[in-house]
Amino acid sequence: MFGLIWWIIVGLIAGWLTGKIMSGGGYGPLMDIVVGILGALVGGFVMSHLGYAGSAGLIYTVVVAVMGAVLLTLLLRLVTRGRVRQV
16 A cells, blocks of 8 residues: 555656646646656666666655656657647
8 A cells, every 4th residue: 555655656746847847737637647657667667777776765766757757748748749730
C-alpha cells in the first residue's frame, strides 16, 4: 500500500512540475498525475539503461520522474498535434 502512495506522490509532483516546465496548461490534475507516474516509469527505464539508478531518494526519484514525464509529454504532444492537423 505504501508503494502505491509513494508512486502517486511522486507522480503528482512530477506531473505538476512538468506542467510548469512545459509551455501550456497541462492535461488537468488527474492526467498530470498519470503522466507523472508514467513519466517516472519511463525515466527509470531510460536511466537504468544508461547505467544510472532508476530510483533512489525522493529528490533523485522526482528528478528522474520529471525527465521521463517531460519526454512523455513531448511525445504525446507530437502525436496529438499530428492528429489535429489531419482533421
